[in-house]
Amino acid sequence: MSWHWRLEDPAGAAVEPSSLGVEVPPADNQGDAESWLGENWRDLLDRGVHAVTLFEDDREVYGPMGLAAP
Numbered sequence: 001m002s003w004h005w006r007l008e009d010p011a012g013a014a015v016e017p018s019s020l021g022v023e024v025p026p027a028d029n030q031g032d033a034e035s036w037l038g039e040n041w042r043d044l045l046d047r048g049v050h051a052v053t054l055f056e057d058d059r060e061v062y063g064p065m066g067l068a069a070p
Contacts, residue, residue, distance in 0.1 A: 002026040003033035003056050008064055010050040020047040030054070030061070041067050 007015040027033035053063025
């Protein structure tokens with residue numbers, strides 16, 4: 001199984017990480033995926049990512065989750 005984040009713009013459309021100059025590595029488990037986000041969310045926000053959604057393979061686990069404070 002592979003866990004990964006989908007990056008989203010303010011309209012909710014998926015953003016290709018390479019277009020932002022970032023790499024979103026797949027993780028072996030949910031905890032590792034969430035740790036990566038915890039370490040990188042500010043950089044993603046600075047690069048224009050509005051929200052993220054977590055997937056386990058093709059199954060949506062949760063999201064979209066906004067990166068900015070309300």
